[in-house]
Amino acid sequence: HREELSKPLIAIIVPSQDNPYFKAEGDAAAARAQQLGYRTRIDAHNDDAYRQDNLIDAAIASGAEAIVLDNAGSESSISAVRRAKAEGIAVFLIDREIQVTGVANAQIIADNHQGARIVAEEFARATKEGEYAELLGRESDTNAQIRTKGFHEILDTAPQLKLVAAQSANWSQAEAFQKTETILQGHAKLAGIIAGNDTMALGAAAAIKSSGRKGIVVTGFDGSPDAATAIRSGELRATSLQPAVVISRLAVDEADHFLKTGSTGKPEKQIIPCDLVTRANVDNYRDFEKIR
Amino acid sequence: MTSISATLSSSDRLASSGARIALILLRARAVLVLVLLLILFSALAPSFLTAANLSILTKHVAISAILAIGMTFVILSGGIDLSVGSVAGLGGMVAGYILTQGLTLGGTTYHPGVFVAIFATIALCLVVGALNGWLVSRAGVAPFIATLGTLYIARGAALLMSNGKTFPNLAAHAPSFAFIGQSFLLRVPIPVWLMFALFAVAAFIAAKTPFGRHVYAIGGNERAARLAGIVVPRVKMYTFLFSAFCAGLVGLIIASQLEAAHPATGESFELNAIAAVVLGGTSLMGGRGSVTGSLIGAFVIGVLADGLVMLGVSEFWQIVIKGVVIVLAVAIDQLQSRLQAKFLPLLLRSTPGAGA
Amino acid sequence: MTSISATLSSSDRLASSGARIALILLRARAVLVLVLLLILFSALAPSFLTAANLSILTKHVAISAILAIGMTFVILSGGIDLSVGSVAGLGGMVAGYILTQGLTLGGTTYHPGVFVAIFATIALCLVVGALNGWLVSRAGVAPFIATLGTLYIARGAALLMSNGKTFPNLAAHAPSFAFIGQSFLLRVPIPVWLMFALFAVAAFIAAKTPFGRHVYAIGGNERAARLAGIVVPRVKMYTFLFSAFCAGLVGLIIASQLEAAHPATGESFELNAIAAVVLGGTSLMGGRGSVTGSLIGAFVIGVLADGLVMLGVSEFWQIVIKGVVIVLAVAIDQLQSRLQAKFLPLLLRSTPGAGA
Amino acid sequence: MSDVILQANGILKRYPGNIALDHVDFKLHRNAVNVLIGENGAGKSTLMRILSGVESCDEGAILLDGKPITLRSPRDAAAHGISIVHQELSVMPNLDISENIFAGRELTRAAMVDRKTEDTQSADALHRLHKPMPVNAQTAHLSLGCRQIVELARTIAHGSKILILDEPTSALSMAEAESLFEVIGDLKRSGVTIVYISHRLHELLHLGDYFTVLRSGRVVGEAARSEVTRQWIVERMSGRADTTDLQVRPAASTQAVLSVHHLELGSSAAGEESQAALHEISLTLHKGEVLGIYGLLGAGRTELLETLAGNRTPLDGSVQIEGRTLELNSVGSAVKAGIILVPEDRQRDGLIPELSIRENVALAASHGPLLSRAHETELVRKLAKDLNIAANDLELPVTSLSGGNQQKVLIARCLMRNPRVLLLDEPTRGVDAGAKAEIYRILRKLAADGLSILFTSSEIEETRTLADRALVLCQGRIAAQFQHHQLTDEALFAAASPNVTTGSLA
Ligand SMILES: Nc1ncnc2c1ncn2[C@@H]1O[C@H](COP(=O)(O)OP(=O)(O)OP(=O)(O)O)[C@@H](O)[C@H]1O
């Protein structure tokens, strides 16, 4: 225990621990950091910028050398990150960016916008024509906003696709299930549902299954293992895989590099593109990672 | 003596009819709101009033209705149960765990059938219920705090079971598990059957069994109930057990519907359940209310939610409207009972007894 | 006569000393838990007991402490306020809106200063508080339901103000706004000053002013309070206004700390505040408790939260532990007052009056 | 200025179910003691609640010094110098004595409560009542009597022109009452007008200057002291229960049903109510006997009965029923043994207001796992007939019944469980004359049928009328025991009061 405590600490802060994507993200970062001889701690801010603020304070107070952070809001996180920097703690943002540069040591961002576009393109290809519905994440979350923006850049230019319902399911599978059931009732000719993340997509798929309707295209976002399973079985058409593991490892490596040399040797913003996962290539991925 | 009985008989007649009117109005209030909503949505959303949609709607209502039915006894006896949402979440996780991981006893892992899983789930939920009951009726902790504590404990436990992960495709592990949430009987979803079954049982218990009456008695006047020889702690214990049982059932239904168990399931369900009970005309002070009311209240909340989704009303407005409906419905209830208090005496103005 | 007064005076002496003992123990309980936690964490986390950390800790405590202080009067008078979290969220959004968007009146948009923004924020929060007060004291809606309704309404309103978006870098729009949440005075964070200021004021009001006494009186026996000529509805109104005021302040502090206003801010803060108040020894039945207690309770919750994070305890365990602490603390409280009830009579047994 | 300071004209007050005041005219004579008499339920308290702004009348006017005034709240009344001690205790148990005395009218200096002055003023208010108490003692820990004193002190401390006392002595010992009378004398001399309500005739005749008699919400007599005699009052009240047909006789059998040995109950100062201690209580109750327990309030009668009913745990002593010793640890066990209590405070400990008459009667008597409404209705109807409960619909809310009938409902509830021993605490408190006589009849009949009855009372009249044998309880001890023929006012008073000053019993 003693020499464990003597190791330098890297605090890892992710949005939540009960979502497979963030779970994988956090675990990957922790694993790498421990490989590199760091002490780690994973906390979740549940997309509550104030809780994130407190967690960063706690990290500062417990003398963390670096913070790996998947932030709680591109605007509402800035002051916290700035405070950490002021305390001389290196901050490495993963997955989501913040609206300023020069504060964080690195922003290794999963390109939600590009990811949204590619999955939307696949959705448009698959749906061809007709009515579709959108399930948004928690509308007060930045990512929900970016993704829906990306979806619409594509889908609004596809004249044969008509948006008939857009509801928030707050990232929740149960809520997506119920709302989809209701939407299906309202729209007999629904051809597709584009969801803001995989859990909602799975909820929608379950609802479609229990409704007995066939041929409704469902796409998700994240690339979770559960989604992969659903893609294999055809319940999901596609998802946009954010390379969580890659990003986390990168962030930790750069943190390590920075702590040892005083620089990351990389540009601050590194935007990692998302991969489109469909039945065709689903077997090339495992746990948010490209394996072949 | 004569004059007294005279007063009584005449005042009785009025009082009774007054009481009946009151009762009808009271029921009517929830029903009224419900009917209004139904008309509104049918008018605005063509596909709302279809058999298919109503069946789905009822299935959604079932969730909060079952919780509300369980909550009714707790509230009737003057308590409250904030833990039902967490308990539902925990229940789903227990089932998910057993179905996917099996039970490991002394090194060897068994893969018990669906019924064992269901049984174990309910059992664990009852343990939480018993904890609530014990804290309230024995340790003398205020129900609000006791169940707030178990809310956290149960939620944390649910998250710990899978270390935050979801137990995925339960269907693959146990196809028959889909039954609870997904199957139909005579073209009516099983959850709806469960809801009506529970409703029937609960309404029967409330109206026809000594237990039911004891619940009302305790809510009405706990001291009197105790002096009349009612074993108050035991009754309270049962109310919390029943509430936890219903919560467990909900957890199973949701897990079965999603074919997956997610540890965060059920967050803030308790608020819906409480709102349903109160909309149904049950007083948070206890002693006054009915299971039927709670069912109607649950329908109000469910119809509102689904209807607004159908109309494509934005999430944000949905929240506001929900708040407004809750407050309005209850405020109207109060107003009405006030009016009654005002207007009954005026009826009694010309009773012979006074003149005698 | 003599013997009676003898009984009385002696029993009184005991009673009052008993009361004092009780009070001290009661305070002691919360303090005890607090001290235990502090020792525990200092032992386990070396960096816990540093000036820097304690200052940060206190800053965190300030948030729930301010809410708890506001909530205390509501609960002392026998009510409850579930809406504080939403009101805090709404407050932040109002400030954010005014600072970033300005106020548009008749086509032209003004960009008022920070003080106008703060003023407007507090004003709007007071409106919600007034709504709560009106619903409870005039419309006769149960506090739980009334504030549950406004919880939804305020949250929805907050989301609608920005259509769910965050109002970004307020610092840029109004540098001086950072003051409330980020600046220091004599190396102590402003929020901490605010907390202690509010505490002083509240403790003073509770102990020294007629209003404070009226709050206790209503919580102790509302009917008697009314008979004694206390204007119950007005007092209740003020308690809800004060609670909303504190909530608004919290909203401002958080917005200032984050330099951004997020519509989801403050979710479930109410539970922390209520827990703090109850841990502080205030009875949910009203009439018994103190502002000091609530402050201590807030520290317990705050220390627990930060300490567990520092120890790297998993989030899930944090939730469980929180639940356990809440239940235990209150259960112990109950137990202790029972013991008192048991042990006082034994003292009183041998009073001269009885022997006379 | 006129002799009449306050005048109420044509006051009408309705309550759901009955008319409490039916066009009452009431005059208050300046700095005199205006006595208001009437049976329970006559409307005395209602009238006073109206004069003190607690309730508003449906019709009628109130004139102060000839000028009409409106009293919307206790504050208004206070502003006009009218203050009241309510019949039902209204102290705030969580506040201390001085806080209670000044609740709602705090003395302030610089917006701060001026505790010092409050305490000193409270102290000398208590002093004027010859009842010094530590002004910072929590009222929760006070006996009913002391709470009553606190309320008196409240009105005295506020130095009001008109002081209404609604049964102020009901909770006082003789001696305490004595000192109250002195205070009333002082106040009268210092120019205060007093309204005095009480059921104790000797007090009224001792104190009163002007008398007004109410009967079922109407004024049936007014006179000055000079014209008033015991006889006059009794005729007006016509309250004397017609109990001629009650033939009381010594217990038929000598078979002991209930025997209590050396019962000890600790007094506790915890919780909302203080409770009197019991010491060395030993008594036997024979089959078919009606045993009365007389005592002043605070004597511990409620405690005794509640202990026998299993609702309080004794420190020591044994209770045997028909020879078998029984564990008194819960109401349930007592009920099983056939001991059931009709509590003292109907509203607080007896009735379930939300439930119907039938449900209240059948409350805890469960026959099998299910309630058979038909069966139940039949049983309840029979009881209602035996006890002559004047309700033609058993499904009405129990609150729609008058006090007497509510009391019968509670008796019926106990009979549902066919008890061996029936305990009644103040069986006719708040019950009007007719019903009172009836309840006596019922109880006698039950006794004749072999039920053993133990009842408490604060009314000598009642004890004399109803009991075969009477015990007197004083400060938790059995002070005396009387056979029926030995029961006289003087004897009972003497035994009941810690130290007697019979001088005042004119
Ligand atoms: N709040 C109330 N609601 C309904 N009826 C009431 C209420 N208060 C009093 N009454 C009825 O009004 C009548 C007069 O009651 P009141 O208390 O004035 O009688 P009282 O003369 O004070 O009797 P007591 O001598 O027992 O105090 C009674 O029949 C009583 O039942």
Ligand SMILES: Nc1ncnc2c1ncn2[C@@H]1O[C@H](COP(=O)(O)OP(=O)(O)OP(=O)(O)O)[C@@H](O)[C@H]1O
């Ligand atoms: N209705 C009541 N409200 C508050 N306290 C009460 C009440 N009845 C009894 N008490 C408490 O119990 C103590 C003992 O009084 P108790 O009632 O047992 O004497 P008692 O002889 O039964 O007089 P009574 O039966 O007339 O009340 C009282 O001093 C009082 O503090």
Ligand SMILES: [Mg+2]
């Ligand atoms: Mg009276």
Ligand SMILES: [Mg+2]
């Ligand atoms: Mg008594």
